[in-house]
Amino acid sequence: MLTQLHVETTGSGTDLVLIHGWGLHGGIWETLLPLLEPHFRVTVVDLPGHGYSEWRDNAGLPAFAEAVLASVPERAAWLGWSLGGQVALQAALAQPASVEALLLLASTPSFVRRPGWQSAMLPASLDTFADDLEVDFERTLDRFLALQVLGSRDAGDVLRQLHARMLRRGKPSPAALRAGLEILRNTDLRAACSGVACPALLIAGERDTLVPATAATATLALLPQGRLHVVADGGHAPFLSAPGNVAMAVRDFLLPGEAPHAADGNG
Secondary structure, eight states, X not given: OOOOOOEEEXXXXXXXXXXXXXXXXXXXXXXXXXXXXXXXXXXXXXXXXXXXXXXXXXXSHHHHHHHHHTTSOSSEEEEEETHHHHHHHHHHHHOTTTEEEEEEESOOSOSXXXXXXXXXXXXXXXXXXXXXXXXXXXHHHXXXXXXXXXXXXXXXXXXXXXXXXXXXXXXXXXXXHHHHHHHHHHOOOTGGGXXXXXXXXXXXXXXXXXXXXXXXXXXXXXXXXXXXXXXXXXXXXXXXXXXHHHHHHHHHHHOTTSOOOTTOOOO
């Protein structure tokens, strides 16, 4: 039985689905949402076991993608951040008619290093997080948040935003966190990228240390209809440090004929 996920829909226009990263929830998008709502009908998802969504043994990337597909509009553009990007990529491969455009924000088809893929984390780093999760849940989440802002010019401000929002919808399920780490550790969709039928936009932070901009460049070469946008001075969460920049990249990609909006904000 598929989990019916918690979703929130705001705005009007072209359907756009937003999928958060590991250990967080849909509330993480609150800085970006006001810049998207005038242009899109935005559906924000809490992944299984995160935020207000229940956990029902949804382990594995296909199960995560299936749960999101069952909870959002039948046809939409999908934007996924970090782990959420792999969920969006899996959905685009599994049900190409449902994903009209794919936007990967600080995400990659393989988060860990493999032969021929060096712009990524060491597998042992994720293994350490998985081990530590069993010992000290909240401290492990804190350490992962700190890792996400490394290299960002506005690291202190971004970390404060992440901390402020992390537990706003309650603690994520430990089982969901373990499942997410296993996805990040084991998923390798590089070969499958050639099967992505829709246009794709890669949004990379110039200073991201988790998913370096070089990984986005390498991913670009794998996608049949890929484009790349690099956020200057951005880290792993550029939608927090430069929401205006990210929102403009999204609009330029999905609504190329639309004039710039006066309330775009800076960054």
